Structures are given as structure tokens and as C-alpha cells.
Amino acid sequence: MGQDKVVSDIIPAPRAAAYSPGAAVLDTGTALWAGPGTGTAERWLRATLGAALGLPLPPAATADTPHGVLLRVDDTLAPEAYRLTVTGAGVEILGGDAAGVFWGAQTLRQLLGPDAFRRAPLRPGAARTVPAQVIEDAPRFRWRGLLLDVARHFMPKDGVLRYLDLMAAHKLNVLHLHLTDDQGWRVEIKRYPKLTETGSWRSRTKLGHRLSSLWEEKPHGGHYTQDDLREIVAYAAERHISVVPEIDLPGHSQAAIAAYPELGNTDVVDTAALTVWDDWGINPNVLAPTEEVLRFYEGVFEEVLGLFPADAAEFAPFVHIGGDECRKDQWRASPTAQARIRELGLADEDELQAWFIGHFDDWLAARGRRLIGWDEILEGGLAKGAAVSSWRGYAGGIAAAEAGHDVVMCPEQQVYLDHRQAPGEGEPVPIGFVRTLEDVYRFEPVPAELDEEAARHVLGAQANVWTEVLENQARVDYQAFPRLAAFAEVAWSALPAPEQRDFTGLEQRMNTHYRRLDALGVGYRPPTGPHPWQQRPGILGRPLDGPPPQR
Secondary structure, three states, X not given: OOOEOOOOOOOOOOOEEEEEEEEEEXXXXXXXXXXXXXXXXXXXXXXXXXXXXOOOOOEOOOOOOOOEEEEEEOOOOOOOOEEEEEEOOEEEEEEOOHHHHHHHHHHHHHHOOHXXXXXXXXXXXXXXXXXXXXXXXOOOOOEEEEEEEOOOOOOOHHHHHHHHHHHHHOOOOEEEEEOEEXXXXXXXXXXXOHHHHOOOEEOOEEOOOOOOOOEEOOOXXXXXXXXXXXXHHHHHHHOOOEEEEEEEEOOOOHHHHHHOHXXXXXXXXXXXXXXXXXXXXXOOOOEOOOHHHHHHHHHHHHHHHHHOOOOOOOOOOEEXXXXXXXXXXXXXXXXXXXXXXXXXXXXXXXXXXXXXXHHHHHHHHOOOOEEEEEHHHHOOOOOXXXXXXXXXOOHHHHHHHHOOOOEEEOOHHHHEOOOOOOOOOOOOOOEEOOOOHHHHHOOOOOOOOOOHHHHOOEEEEEEEEOOOOOOOHHHHHHHHOOHHHHHHHHHHOOOOOHHHOOHHHHHHHHHHHHHHHXXXXXXXXXXXXXXXXXXXXXXXXXXXXOOOOOO
């Protein structure tokens, strides 16, 4: 075998590669042999890679078929790990499990060139050559996530399926779907039909940051039927992606209260007058801490659990309940809330929220599920089985991990991809601190202050795409890419310390990757800046100057 060297254009970068003389040739005569447990990779290779290149990839009679592609599970490899071997005799992909084989197939696609990322062949059946090599690879983190906020601006089902394909191409394996918020409720709940009849649309939408004076004076909305969500979950599972639903409570709930006013603090505000919110920011209208509200949301979660089965994928047992940005003003003014605090022997409103979260932690655990929430669930005491999405920086994740709780690192200062990518007025609706491709590439999910035991509780990392100012697929693409490719390498690859990472090498590999994204139809931000049609002149943002806080 040849000498080890860095693979020039694979993203995320594999752990090791070695090259030998020779090459494999894939053509219309290439057959595919799939061993037990490799069905997802087999189906994907025929349906996606075969369609892109015009190769039928018929079943091979035996594993010894010459010039074929062989798929096999090898349990001596770690979960999700793979070994891709290319010789003159063909291609072999061994995986530690079905997911490992699938990730190896994603690497093979990259080795076949940008044409392999199209939906139909440019040169049907033309022979494709892959240099002889052995690639050994395995992920650094188990949780490699992307949050899509489909509540602020609805993303139709086909857009979600498209993003699942984009995630798979980058070896990301958790889709966090933010399904409910003040501005819209996106999941059909059959026992509570008004959640979508009323709660899934708003009469108008603020254009730009909440201080903007501009409005889009037309209704916006949409929701996923239960069958839509079953399809999304099944499509994700075929790609070894877990879908984690988020039903936000007790804050971020005005859409639900607009549909069912009794869910709100009726002794403080006229909840019957509330509509689905058409503005951005932190909303004061939160759920009432009553038994009736608990029963209502138990009914919601009963249907949600049926749509997102625990055995669909590795992290499918998780259910996200939000828990962030819950203003306590209405609870302070509410006789009902104050009576509840006294009845439960709680110290204050923070402990009341902890009780709220703890109730659903117990309820989900009794059904074999795990609660995960934003780091505000640390306030007032963390529910015993809860995991934490650390978004306000590293501090919440550090505290949770040191207390023995699992953590997903997604600090807004580092990996909120709705934040602007460059300084200057050309960036569309600039929000937050500048986070360049290089900044994302130097993100480190495990804080140095965690000891080895606490660091084991960092399940991984997640990039979040919030959509207040991202009104359509083109805007989501622009904010997500190319930075999501850099994030994928952070989450997958065994990179050195941030300051030692080879960003120049990443830029060179991105030259090839941009051609892949072009073939996929991704409207990414070009390295030289936005195209004229990607700009949004006159739409107010809220750029923040200087470097972001590191903790």
C-alpha cells in the first residue's frame, strides 16, 4: 500500500488515506453486492448514485464478482466507522454497522466527482475511474446536528427532505426540527385541530429585524400533516439521520394560546384577543402552570411520540421541549401561578419553570424517551434525566456536563448560521456577530476546562438555522452554506486544536466542494460575496461589531 497522505478534496476529511497504483472502473457492467445489514446503502447507491451517473448497479451473483462494488458490515470496526478500499478489482465498503457502510458510500460519491451529485446523468453510462486507495474513517462525535427553524418561516415538506439529503452528503446525523413557536404551530395534532387551523398561520410578517418598520402584508403559514412527518422520519432513517422534534414550552407559545386561549394566563391577560404573533423577539405570553395545561400538552406529546418512534434512529428517543426565554412577568402577576408556587412549596418562578420541565421529563421517561432542552432548563434545578442544548455560550454546557448530564454544544456566538458571514452592507439582513467560514471551522465543541469524565457527556455539536429573517429556501441556503460544510468537518473529523487547523487546506478542498454544491443546486454564499440577487437592500438587520464572547 502506498504512503499515507491527506485526501485532497473530501469533506469532512477522513482520518487516514493511503494510495496505491491502479484504479477501479465503474461502468454499466459494474454490479453491486450487498451483505446483510447494508440495505440502506444499497438502496441509496442505486437510487441516487446510480441515477446520477446512469449506472444500473445490478445485484452481483457473489461477493467475488470482479469489478463490482461490495458492501459488508464488519463488527470489528466501531459504530459509524468505515473502511473504503479501491483496487483494480473494484470497490469494497466495510462498516462497523449499517450507518458506517452508508457514510462510506457518501465518500465514494465524492471520489466520483461533482457529476455524482446531480439527479440525472450528463454522460449516461460513461465509465468512471477512482484511484486505488484505502480510506479509514470514523466520526469524532455521535451527535452531528442541524436545527431547522420551520416555525418562524415554514419550510414545505420537500424542502425538509432536500435538507436531509444535504445532511447525509455531509455525514450529519441529527435533524432538530423546531416545530412550534409564537409565530406558528407546524405539526398536526388530531385531538386539537385548532393548533393548525388557527395556530399555523399569521396575518402578516415583520421584514427584517424586530426594529424594522417594514411588513410583508400577506398571510404566512403552513403545517405538516401527520403523514408528512412520518414520511420525513422514514426518509431520514434511510439516511441514518435521527429527527428530534421540538415542541416549545412554557414560553414561545403564543401560537398555541391563540388557538386555545385557556392555555394562557387568563387571570392576567385577555388571551382570547391574542393572535399568532407577527413580530420577532421574546414574547411575554407564556403557558399557565395548571393541571389543565399539563394534560393538554401530554395529549400533544402522545401524538408526537407516535410520529417520531424511538427506534427510528440512534437519537430518536430524544424529544426537545424548548424551555428557553420564558418570561416570568405573567406568572408573577398571576394569582393562579402564585398559588401553584405555594402549593408546590417552590421558592420562586424559576423553580416553577423547573417543576414544569421536570413534569415532562418524568412523563417522557416513563414512556422510554429522553427530554432535551435549551440551557435555561438549568435555572431552578435541572430535571434528573434531562440533556441540554447549550446555546447561550459554553457555560450552560459546562455546568450540565460537570453535573453528569449529556450536552449538545450549539453556542450562538459560534454556530448560529443565521448570523452574518462577513462585514459590510452587502450581506443580506445582517444579524449578530460576523461568523466566517474560518470562524466556524475553528469552533471547538469540547471546552478545555472539562475533565475527561465530564467531556464524555458532550454528545456532539449542532449548527442552528433560525429563520426570522430567512423567508425561503434561497435565504436558508445562503446562510447555511458553505459554513455547514465546515461545521460538518468539525463534528466528524479528528481535527487538531482550533488554532492549529489547516483552514487554507479547507479552502482548497472547498474549491471542489463548491462544484458539488452547484450540482446539488445549493444557493450558497460565494467566497467573494453575495450575488446581486442574494442581497436584500433596505431590509434592516442588527449587526454586532467586534469578536463575540467566547463563553
